[in-house]
Amino acid sequence: MTDVTKIGKLYRRYFSKWIPEYSLFSLIICFLVNSFVYSGSVLIMKNAYHYDFTSGVDKKIPFVKEWISIYVVCYIFWLINYVLICREGKEKWYRFATADLLSRFICAIFFIALPTTNIRPLVLGDDIFSGLVRLVYRLDQPTNLFPSIHCLVSWYCFIGIRKSKKIPLWYKVFSCVFAILVCVSTQFTKQHYLIDIAGGIIIAELCFFITTHTQIYRRIEKAFDRVGRRVFGVTYNNE
Numbered sequence: 405m406t407d408v409t410k411i412g413k414l415y416r417r418y419f420s421k422w423i424p425e426y427s428l429f430s431l432i433i434c435f436l437v438n439s440f441v442y443s444g445s446v447l448i449m450k451n452a453y454h455y456d457f458t459s460g461v462d463k464k465i466p467f468v469k470e471w472i473s474i475y476v477v478c479y480i481f482w483l484i485n486y487v488l489i490c491r492e493g494k495e496k497w498y499r500f501a502t503a504d505l506l507s508r509f510i511c512a513i514f515f516i517a518l519p520t521t522n523i524r525p526l527v528l529g530d531d532i533f534s535g536l537v538r539l540v541y542r543l544d545q546p547t548n549l550f551p552s553i554h555c556l557v558s559w560y561c562f563i564g565i566r567k568s569k570k571i572p573l574w575y576k577v578f579s580c581v582f583a584i585l586v587c588v589s590t591q592f593t594k595q596h597y598l599i600d601i602a603g604g605i606i607i608a609e610l611c612f613f614i615t616t617h618t619q620i621y622r623r624i625e626k627a628f629d630r631v632g633r634r635v636f637g638v639t640y641n642n643e
Contacts, residue, residue, distance in 0.1 A: 407637050408636065408637045409635065412635070412636035423487060424491060425636050426497070427490035427501075430501045431486065433628075434501055438557075445512055445516055449516060454547060455520050459599070462591075468593075469527065469531075469533040469593070472540060472593050474588075478554065478558055478586045485560075485564065488564075488565060489564035489565060492570065495625075499621045503614065504560060504611075506615065507608060511551060520549040520550045521547055523546075540593070549600050550600045550603050551600060551606075552590055554587075554595070555586065555590060555600065555601045556604035558587065559609075560612070562583045563608065563612050
């Protein structure tokens with residue numbers, strides 16, 4: 405084992421109990437790639453024709469502003485569960501992280517090859533829920549709807565821990581239920597339509613299946629190992 409750097413010593417002392425060294429940089433990259441794919445594709449396709457896949461069923465689903473609370477709170481859910489998943493062990497984490505990155509590559513293809521949009525309702529009222537909806541609408545343009553990244557990431561938060569021996573059953577159940585609630589919230593807030601939910605969940609399951617039944621994750625793992633050794637000066641364990 406190589407010498408531990410000063411950064412490595414500080415990290416092990418204060419942070420590694422929360423986020424293991426082997427997962428830190430890949431966890432950051434997962435976030436950055438997600439942001440780049442979403443925001444970058446919006447800029448690339450801003451002048452392109454966008455398709456509206458609104459179905460008859462979608463039109464019958466009412467707008468319920470209170471569901472914006474679930475839509476917003478899910479960001480905390482994502483953070484907590486991704487940290488829990490990265491602590492599952494090096495191999496499990498890198499299989500998951502590879503699936504996460506692969507799914508964003510697929511999303512980027514859809515966002516560019518099949519840009520989508522929808523028509524949002526006019527939101528009136530001075531209550532907190534109306535204000536939150538208007539804020540979300542202002543910050544998040546009605547594009548990149550298929551597949552829904554909100555649903556994809558929320559479902560990943562469940563499938564990443566559903567076979568864990570470290571996570572208690574009650575939290576697995578909670579994660580499944582909350583992921584479903586997030587999907588429902590995308591409908592009642594008119595952020596997405598039914599086909600967007602299906603696309604997000606199917607892509608999440610497909611990518612997770614691929615990386616848990618192949619060895620492609622090893623290339624990603626080796627790349628981040630090289631970065632980790634330079635920064636922390638350690639050879640990561642497999643726990």
